[in-house]
Amino acid sequence: MARTFPLAGLLRLRQIEKDHAASDLAAANALRRDAGDRQASALAALHNVPVDAVDASSLLAMAAARASSRSMLADLTALTARAEREADDAQTAFSAAKAKAVGLEKLEDRHRSEMVALDLSTEQAAIDEVATGAWVREREGNER
Template sequence: MARAFPLAGLLRLRQIEKDHAASDLAAANAFRRDADDRQVRAIAALHNVSVEATDAASLFALAAARASSRSMLADLAALTDRAEREAAEAQAAFGDAKARAVGLEKLETRHNDGVAAHDLSTEQAAIDEVATGAWVREREGSES
């Protein structure tokens, strides 16, 4: 009977941590892409705004719109920077979780290979014993 991998519980935990980190990384990358898209759309929308001022009121409105747009772009730039940092942190966390899981996966593979080798050795010994026993019985039968 094959022995179970003694660290199987810890390996499952590490794989769950790796899956969770991969999920966090996917969410962080989606947030980063969304922030980038918002910034690109806002810049494109601002390029389509008319810049002609026909009177003082439209000039004041244009100045207010530009100030507001500048503030909005600064907020979007900060959001994009934050999203980039979070994506980088999530990538690092995923790398760490993957490294912890890979070490245990290698140990499990080595364990399974050892168990399989032991099982094959035991089976070969049994086959050799049967063959040797049949040979001995055959020799004893021919000598009588």
């Protein structure tokens, strides 16, 4: 049996894919949090706009500000929804990459266990050979 894990290169590739997927997931989650925070602060700013109109020009300015804010909120809602979808896609990709790597990691662990068992068996055989040789030499010495 080979001393090194025969699929080590593929395992390394799978681990790199998993690390890349994890970094994509972290970036997508950060974007999702940022979009949610921006949406929440825009809503808070909209609620803090004064509602007292003293004349027609201030009423028109408030109407324009509200229309602009609604447009901005619609954009932020779309951005938040897209960030949610991207985060979900990144989570799915990470789970798939992790599943691919886990199977190979288990194979590597089994290979390592078999190598340890083989080493122990070889060592035990050498110890048995030494012990048997000493016993035979002692027996031959007693017969003379």
